[in-house]
Amino acid sequence: MADSAAAPVIPPAPRDYPGVNWTGVTTLYLKEVRRFWKVGMQTVIAPVVNTLLYLMVFTVAASGARPPVHGVPFAVFIGPGLIMMSIMNAAFANSSSSLMQSKMMGLTQDFLTPPLTPTEQVVAFAGGSATRGVFVGLITAASVFVFARFSVVHWWAVLYFGLGASVVMGMMGMITGLWAEKWDHLAAVTNFIVMPMSFLSGTFYVVDRLPEPFRTISHYNPFFYMISGFRYGFIGQSDGSVAVGVAVIAGLTAAIGGLCWWLFQTGYRLKS
Numbered sequence: 001m002a003d004s005a006a007a008p009v010i011p012p013a014p015r016d017y018p019g020v021n022w023t024g025v026t027t028l029y030l031k032e033v034r035r036f037w038k039v040g041m042q043t044v045i046a047p048v049v050n051t052l053l054y055l056m057v058f059t060v061a062a063s064g065a066r067p068p069v070h071g072v073p074f075a076v077f078i079g080p081g082l083i084m085m086s087i088m089n090a091a092f093a094n095s096s097s098s099l100m101q102s103k104m105m106g107l108t109q110d111f112l113t114p115p116l117t118p119t120e121q122v123v124a125f126a127g128g129s130a131t132r133g134v135f136v137g138l139i140t141a142a143s144v145f146v147f148a149r150f151s152v153v154h155w156w157a158v159l160y161f162g163l164g165a166s167v168v169m170g171m172m173g174m175i176t177g178l179w180a181e182k183w184d185h186l187a188a189v190t191n192f193i194v195m196p197m198s199f200l201s202g203t204f205y206v207v208d209r210l211p212e213p214f215r216t217i218s219h220y221n222p223f224f225y226m227i228s229g230f231r232y233g234f235i236g237q238s239d240g241s242v243a244v245g246v247a248v249i250a251g252l253t254a255a256i257g258g259l260c261w262w263l264f265q266t267g268y269r270l271k272s
Helices: 020-038 040-060 074-104 119-146 155-179 183-199 216-218 222-235 242-266
Strands: none
Touching: 020 040, 020 074, 020 119, 040 074, 040 119, 040 183, 040 222, 074 119, 074 183, 074 222, 119 183, 119 242, 155 183, 155 222, 155 242, 183 222
């Protein structure tokens, strides 16, 4: 005879993972990668074309009139800066547009309902942004190499600053995407904060040649250390301290990552 007093079936708790939910993190990460890869002409190829246009304006159009910088041709000097700028812009655009699109289309439950902790959500979104930044950086580097035959002097600097900057900018995009309430807000941050900081970071010039107070102000721009450190990996010369650049990347990763964690933990502009 069946046991009529059998204990009722209790559904599992919403978060029933003793460790990291690798399946959830991987799924959200792949969703972010496939999202930008589906429109690759816009998200990957277009930034490369823009970078080549910058390179042609500043080097090819000058017909070699610009003198060498740090002992290397001007095209080799600005090449790494242009690659880094494309990496940062791509990483920022990926997470910011993804979260903004999810909010506008009511799709935030896709990553809020699954049993994912705020840490896992931050890792997945940051990983997707970094992947887009790296893809854009690799294709841009291959394209720039046709016009500027650079070489790699310090691989650790190229990898550290390239990956570090893509993660930092991806998390900055997450903050912007969570804060923005409409596309105009997103465009305002891109046009009035990200782009000016990118152009005023020594991408096209040597910061030490600027007059005061602009030279001092430039050293407070974190983008300056990202580009300077990345360029150091290619030409072995840096406008700023490489050690300070390493510390800036590490500090920004910890600080901005903590802020992203708090925003997801509280559901800032996601659950209201």
